[in-house]
Amino acid sequence: MKKRTRHNPEQIIRKLREADGMLSAGKELGQVLQALEVSEATFHRWRNQYGGMKAEEAKRLKELQEENQRLKKLLAEAELDKAILKEALEGNY
Numbered sequence: 471m472k473k474r475t476r477h478n479p480e481q482i483i484r485k486l487r488e489a490d491g492m493l494s495a496g497k498e499l500g501q502v503l504q505a506l507e508v509s510e511a512t513f514h515r516w517r518n519q520y521g522g523m524k525a526e527e528a529k530r531l532k533e534l535q536e537e538n539q540r541l542k543k544l545l546a547e548a549e550l551d552k553a554i555l556k557e558a559l560e561g562n563y
Contacts (some may be wrong), residue, residue, distance in 0.1 A: 479528030482516050489513065 477485070485506050492502045503510055520528050 479520065479523075479532050480525045482520050483523060483525050483528050486516055486520060 485508070489502050489506060492505065493499070497505075499510070503513055506513070508516075523531070
């Protein structure tokens with residue numbers, strides 16, 4: 471079994487462009503997927519997420535997703551701190 475690889479947004483967009491070129495040249499989807507070394511599910515997920523994007527846009531999307539994740543973690547920690555302080559003030563410890 472082949473080792474699973476992670477693709478960054480720029481690589482995904484490059485592979486989607488390659489796929490478009492191969493498909494327009496008359497290759498079958500199965501041949502394209504084999505050449506790109508991705509599954510059909512991965513290909514369609516990439517199409518839905520990155521289709522029509524430029525590499526810079528995809529990079530910015532990834533940065534925003536990472537920042538959003540970081541902010542959610544900070545909010546969860548703040549809510550936990552607030553709950554702990556509330557319990558301490560009520561004397562329920």
